[in-house]
Amino acid sequence: xxxxxxxxxxxxxxxxxxxGAQILDVKIDPQYKVIPDNNSFVKLVKGKKITGVxxxxxxxxxxxENTGILHFHLAMxxxxxxxxxxxxxNWTRVVFLLKADNYxxxxxxxxxxxxxxVGFYADLAGSNLLKKYGPDLIFATPxxxxxxxAIKNKKSSIKNVLLDQSVVAGLGxxxxxxxxxxxxxxxxxxxxxLSKDELQKLLTAAITVLNEGIAHRGSTLPDKxxxxxxxxxxxxxxxxxxxxxDKCPRCGSGVxxxxxxxxxxxxxxxxxx
DNA sequence: ATGTTTGTTCCGAT
DNA sequence: CATCGGAACAAACA
Numbered sequence: 578x579x580x581x582x583x584x585x586x587x588x589x590x591x592x593x594x595x596x597g598a599q600i601l602d603v604k605i606d607p608q609y610k611v612i613p614d615n616n617s618f619v620k621l622v623k624g625k626k627i628t629g630v631x632x633x634x635x636x637x638x639x640x641x642e643n644t645g646i647l648h649f650h651l652a653m654x655x656x657x658x659x660x661x662x663x664x665x666x667n668w669t670r671v672v673f674l675l676k677a678d679n680y681x682x683x684x685x686x687x688x689x690x691x692x693x694x695v696g697f698y699a700d701l702a703g704s705n706l707l708k709k710y711g712p713d714l715i716f717a718t719p720x721x722x723x724x725x726x727a728i729k730n731k732k733s734s735i736k737n738v739l740l741d742q743s744v745v746a747g748l749g750x751x752x753x754x755x756x757x758x759x760x761x762x763x764x765x766x767x768x769x770x771l772s773k774d775e776l777q778k779l780l781t782a783a784i785t786v787l788n789e790g791i792a793h794r795g796s797t798l799p800d801k802x803x804x805x806x807x808x809x810x811x812x813x814x815x816x817x818x819x820x821x822x823d824k825c826p827r828c829g830s831g832v833x834x835x836x837x838x839x840x841x842x843x844x845x846x847x848x849x850x
Numbered sequence: 851a852t853g854t855t856t857g858t859t860c861c862g863a864t
Numbered sequence: 865c866a867t868c869g870g871a872a873c874a875a876a877c878a
Contacts, residue, residue: 580856635857652857654875668875690874692857733868742858749856798856800877838869841855 579651580749581635581715582790583803583811587657588632590806591639594659595684598677599626600641609670612648612696621697622647627675634710634746638701645699648706649686655693658685659806671695689802714747714787725776729769736764737838739783747787750840751796751820756783758819763849764842765835789813819843 579587603619605611611618621644629640637657639647649657658666660683670691673684686695698704711727712719719727727745731738738744739753748756757764759782762775771779790796795811797803798821804810819825822832825845835842 583856650857652873653855655857689876690855692873694858731867737869740857751856796856800855803856839871 579635579655579795579803580752580790581713581747581787582752582793582813583795584632584635584637584651585715585791586794586805586811587651588630588637591637591657591659592630594806595627595639595675595682596629597627598675598680598682600624600673601676602674604672604674606670609691611671612694612698618695618697621645622673632716633706634713634742635749636706638706645697646701646704648694648696648698648704650694652688652690652692652694654689654802656685656687656802656804657806658687658804658808659683660685710742710746711744712746714745714784715791718784719745719780721773721777721780724780725773728771728776731768733768734765734837735762735768735771735779736840736842738768739779740838740840745783748783750842751817752783752786752790754820754843755786755818758844758849759786761849763846764837764844789816819845 600622603622605615625641625644627639628642631638637649641647666685666687668687668689669685670688671686675682675684701707728738736753736757739748756779760778762779790813793811793813793816794805795803796813797810798814801810819832820843822843825832825848827848830845830847832843833846
């Protein structure tokens, strides 16, 4: 599910909602496995105070006073929910009981398909999170030269390269598809055939769609899987130009739905060259 | 029953 | 050894 805009929205909302709270208790579904292991996780996290919330690429980090970092990756169907009272939520895997001076809340990690990850790390260095990412398209926008170099270094379709988080961090299947439409580039083009001008358009388009996604609090597809921490859907899906579309909004041509490296791709054969 | 699905990692081929 | 593409991870829905 979540690409950068969804993860960014969740991170910002958590930042406003849970900093200063103490984690009174942690419950893990015994069928579910966290890192390093369920027993150690509970021991390490229980009783700790939350001092910060941040995002690295599509990872959410909750900093705990003096002890370390809670790490969440939502993958395809992960959710983080903040509830005021006990509420039945599907696919709940880990539950944190939070207590602050003026409230008690329940923080839940839910994940239908269980591709996501929950872990505790004593520090960032132990987490691998610092190594594998290219520049964050929102926090550390690359300049054209470094973007070009990273893109041309790869031998694959431009769509596939945009999904490679070690090239640039943040795009997923939907926003990469939208960015390529906005830039007028055929997603199946080999990345090393793009001109400087096309790369500039693509970089600008990628940053634009991610910012618009954030402004609309993310995208919720027809399956309703993505919701924010309050359980509310995003609305950027109402502004998709090409993803899931039949007709090109620019020229009216039929949109082609193809697969590139196994991922569903939409493009206009007339507007994207 | 079969084919889809917002992400990432691992493995075999090149 | 590095890189790429496909399979796998697992669950629900049409």
